[in-house]
Amino acid sequence: MLMVFLQQALNGIILGCIYALIALGLSLIFGILEVANFAHGEFYMLGAFMALFSMSGLGVSFFPALLIAMIGMGIIGAIIERAVFRPIVGKPLINSMLLSFGLSTALANLALLLFGADPQKIESGLADYHLRFFGLHLTAERLMVLVVGVALVTLLAWFIQSTRTGKAMRAVSQDRVAAQLAGINVSRIYTVTFAISGALAAAAGTMVGAMFFVSPEMGFSVTLKCFIIIALGGFGKIRGVIVAAVMIGLAESLGGGFISYAYKDAYPFLLLVLLFMLKPQGLTGGSGR
Amino acid sequence: MLLSVKGLSAHYGRVQALSSVDIDAPEGSIVTLIGANGAGKSTFMMAVSGVLRSISGEIEYDGRRIDGLPSDEIVRLGLSQCPEGRRVWPGMTVLENLEMGAFQVGDATLVRDRLMRVYAHFPILEQRSAQLAGSLSGGEQQMLAIGRALMSGPRLLMLDEPSLGLAPIVVEHLVEIIREIRNSGTTIILVEQNAFMALGLADAAYVLETGRVALSGKASELLKNDMVRKSYLGV
Numbered sequence: 001m002l003m004v005f006l007q008q009a010l011n012g013i014i015l016g017c018i019y020a021l022i023a024l025g026l027s028l029i030f031g032i033l034e035v036a037n038f039a040h041g042e043f044y045m046l047g048a049f050m051a052l053f054s055m056s057g058l059g060v061s062f063f064p065a066l067l068i069a070m071i072g073m074g075i076i077g078a079i080i081e082r083a084v085f086r087p088i089v090g091k092p093l094i095n096s097m098l099l100s101f102g103l104s105t106a107l108a109n110l111a112l113l114l115f116g117a118d119p120q121k122i123e124s125g126l127a128d129y130h131l132r133f134f135g136l137h138l139t140a141e142r143l144m145v146l147v148v149g150v151a152l153v154t155l156l157a158w159f160i161q162s163t164r165t166g167k168a169m170r171a172v173s174q175d176r177v178a179a180q181l182a183g184i185n186v187s188r189i190y191t192v193t194f195a196i197s198g199a200l201a202a203a204a205g206t207m208v209g210a211m212f213f214v215s216p217e218m219g220f221s222v223t224l225k226c227f228i229i230i231a232l233g234g235f236g237k238i239r240g241v242i243v244a245a246v247m248i249g250l251a252e253s254l255g256g257g258f259i260s261y262a263y264k265d266a267y268p269f270l271l272l273v274l275l276f277m278l279k280p281q282g283l284t285g286g287s288g289r
Numbered sequence: 290m291l292l293s294v295k296g297l298s299a300h301y302g303r304v305q306a307l308s309s310v311d312i313d314a315p316e317g318s319i320v321t322l323i324g325a326n327g328a329g330k331s332t333f334m335m336a337v338s339g340v341l342r343s344i345s346g347e348i349e350y351d352g353r354r355i356d357g358l359p360s361d362e363i364v365r366l367g368l369s370q371c372p373e374g375r376r377v378w379p380g381m382t383v384l385e386n387l388e389m390g391a392f393q394v395g396d397a398t399l400v401r402d403r404l405m406r407v408y409a410h411f412p413i414l415e416q417r418s419a420q421l422a423g424s425l426s427g428g429e430q431q432m433l434a435i436g437r438a439l440m441s442g443p444r445l446l447m448l449d450e451p452s453l454g455l456a457p458i459v460v461e462h463l464v465e466i467i468r469e470i471r472n473s474g475t476t477i478i479l480v481e482q483n484a485f486m487a488l489g490l491a492d493a494a495y496v497l498e499t500g501r502v503a504l505s506g507k508a509s510e511l512l513k514n515d516m517v518r519k520s521y522l523g524v
């Protein structure tokens with residue numbers, strides 16, 4: 001029983017890493033542009049397809065394909081920011097909600113039209129290596145997801161904390177007008193934010209495509225879960241979002257293992273309802289940023 | 290003229306905030322704008338800084354038109370604003386706030402020099418450099434906001450209500466600092482509700498009323514003007 005618990009907890013943490021990559025991008029976009037991007041799950045889906053086709057079309061191996069997907073979605077993210085979101089920055093939130101819902105549907109259906117509905121798998125070549133320790137079981141593939149996920153999240157945290165562009169991103173999110181007056185090119189920061197978020201989502205999609213499947217509709221539920229995560233973790237708080245992502249991953253994995261797998265998508269929402277009843281100020285409290 | 294504004298009008302939606310305002314700032318001077326709340330003083334500043342875009346009229350800085358330029362371009366040309374209400378980034382440290390003030394400055398030694406100069410003006414900022422800006426007192430935040438505006442190395446510094454909410458003794462210190470900044474060669478436009486302080490400090494003054502220039506002239510003369518004395522000095 002304990003072993004099953006630990007095994008499910010390990011799987012939950014790996015899932016949490018994936019969610020953290022997607023939710024951090026969503027949270028950056030929300031904090032810096034003050035728009036809600038309901039098409040974020042489609043960035044993740046398109047990134048996964050990009051990796052899949054790099055491998056089948058260009059014949060590259062898994063890690064170069066991961067890199068290609070990240071760069072590709074970074075560029076597409078930047079283009080989408082300029083073309084779609086730029087005109088509505090500063091408008092009420094409902095504008096970006098409706099717009100991005102539309103974009104989400106359009107991208108998912110475009111993918112369905114072009115790539116077909118059949119789930120496809122990305123072969124990382126790591127799934128056949130098994131690691132066993134303390135009675136727990138882990139494939140090399142899942143270990144890779146854990147390592148890449150933690151590395152990317154750490155890299156992002158460092159970037160935002162220490163680089164000039166990262167500091168400018170924080171400045172824009174805390175006071176846009178003050179950032180303009182300091183000579184920060186705010187539009188450029190918007191583009192960079194979308195590029196980073198797109199790249200992170202693509203990395204997550206590629207790794208999920210290796211562990212599970214790639215399909216045009218894989219983005220929908222992920223977008224909603226990631227909105228829960230940033231609501232739980234506190235908008236714009238990196239550490240809060242990471243904690244919340246792991247919590248959601250654990251809830252899904254443990255709930256699926258011990259209660260019923262059929263309701264695995266419901267557990268994160270139950271957790272949200274519970275948390276808002278017990279701790280309405282959010283995980284990290286109401287004060288601070 | 291370092292800054293020459295002609296016929297500047299601005300509006301928020303359908304509300305006219307400035308109508309055909311002419312204001313000049315000669316190089317090396319302190320020019321003050323005084324007026325009640327809502328007279329259009331901050332609107333003027335935001336229009337010159339390129340933050341407020343719905344404007345008409347001409348803004349000429351150092352011989353070239355800058356109306357319509359993006360705000361970061363205007364900062365690069367040497368025009369910097371310390372906005373009303375301080376607007377420091379509360380979740381960033383004092384040092385990070387100052388560094389971001391020099392966002393356009395590529396040269397690290399130059400940034401270092403300016404940082405030292407800001408610390409010389411406001412020693413408290415050096416002591417608090419690792420603290421979050423949101424944890425500073427109001428007066429310290431005001432010093433930080435001015436310091437941040439100086440980090441870009443402006444030729445023209447615009448200060449919007451720097452004395453607001455400060456204790457009288459801090460205001461005195463502020464007056465000294467503003468003089469020092471001017472004496473080091475920076476032209477200053479000072480927006481103030483504290484008309485007494487502003488007129489004592491400035492060379493030229495403009496009185497704004499509901500978006501128009503109601504009166505202008507030498508600051509020393511406006512200090513003696515009956516209308517100014519009654520409406521803004523309370524004597």
